[in-house]
Amino acid sequence: MYHLLSGLYAEWTRKEQFNILILGLQSVGKTSVLEKVKSIYLRTPPPSPQRITPTVGQNVFNLSLPSSNLHFWDLGGSKSVRSLWQKYFEESHALVWVVDARLWDDLARGDENPTIGYSAYDKIKKGKGKANYDDDQAMSEQREESWTTLAGLMAHPSLEGLPVLILANKVDDASSSSLSTSFPADHARNPKHIKSWFQARMEGLVEKDIDIDSRDDISRRARRNGYWTTSSPLDKEENLNGDKGYEWEVIGTSAIDG
Ligand SMILES: Nc1nc2c(ncn2[C@@H]2O[C@H](COP(=O)(O)OP(=O)(O)OP(=O)(O)O)[C@@H](O)[C@H]2O)c(=O)[nH]1
Ligand SMILES: [Mg+2]
Structure with a gap:
């Protein structure tokens, strides 16, 4: 009886x-x-910050909340260690995708304050974040790489449909007047230009749910980038017929400020 009650x-x-x-x-x-x-x-x-070095394996953190336990896995992002990512896909319930908010500075500048006279690259070069983007072109390529990598994750059979939180990090060092000066003000937490940039691509991804060729492209690219090795990853019938809505949000963050 005791065992039954304690089990219940x-x-x-x-x-x-x-x-x-x-x-x-x-x-x-x-x-x-x-x-x-x-x-x-x-x-x-x-x-x-000096004590945090590039991640090779994993960092974990268990957070016990009143109603649930959250278990975080933080993995290294450099190309050479991305092959480890897929080991975690099966057991994941949500994905946090971190991007460098400064990569969208040129877009925000154009939208909101075209009079700012320096390139986003100059700001990054002189700023504290030590990013290695060579010019605005390199920043735009890095943005696209971030997106195609995320799209590959969202199309993976084990991750498909999982909620995605995009953290636009380093807003403390973003040159856009809308982000940097007053973090953590509401508009920094809600970087609209980054959100609308992702919105356009998310819509493309959903359309690709019914376009097998595009989805095969995504999986091919993901395999080339080393974070998918599944050889026949997509259940084509399911992708043709399924309702693949994605739940996602973008939030501006600073890990060292605010
Ligand atoms: N200005 C600024 N710098 C940051 C912020 N977050 C991280 N950094 C800096 O960015 C660099 C990389 O930080 P990490 O936390 O090691 O980045 P990571 O994504 O874990 O890197 P990998 O493990 O190699 O994939 C370090 O110099 C950090 O101090 C931020 O919010 N603002
Ligand atoms: Mg790391």
Whole structure:
């Protein structure tokens, strides 16, 4: 009887566990973001940025909330370690995709303050974030690489349909007047120009649900980039007939400020 009751009690009070995968290209600040989350919840100071080195394996953090346990996996973003990503796909419940908000500076500048006279690249070169983008063209390529990599993840059979939170990190160092000066003001948390940039591509991705050729393209590219090795990843019937809505949101963050 005792065992039955204690079993029932354990079942009733059992917290659900959600595994959250934190991914993104190299140096966008994934580990710094996770350290920031840890420091907020554990009420401890975050490590100094110098102590955070490029991730080769995984960093984990368990966060126990009243109703659930969140288990975070932060993996390295450099090309040489992306092949590890797929080991985590099967067990993930949500994806956090981290991007460097500064890569969208030129778009925000055009929209909101065309009089700012320096290139986004100059700002990054002189700024504190030490990004290595050679020019505006390189920034635009990096944006596209971030998107195609994310699209490959969202089309993977184990991740398809998972909620995606896009963190536009480093807003403290973004040159756009709408982001940098007053973080954490609301508009910095809600970087509309980055959201509309992703919106256009998300719509394309949903359309590709009914376009087998495009989806095969996505999976081919993902395999070339080393983070998918599945050889026949798509259930074509399901993708043709399924209703593949994606739940996603963009939030501006700074791992070292605000
Ligand atoms: N200005 C600024 N710099 C940041 C921010 N977050 C991270 N950085 C810097 O960006 C660099 C890379 O940070 P990491 O946290 O190691 O990036 P990562 O995405 O984990 O990198 P990999 O593990 O190599 O994929 C470091 O120099 C950080 O100090 C931020 O919010 N603002
Ligand atoms: Mg890292």
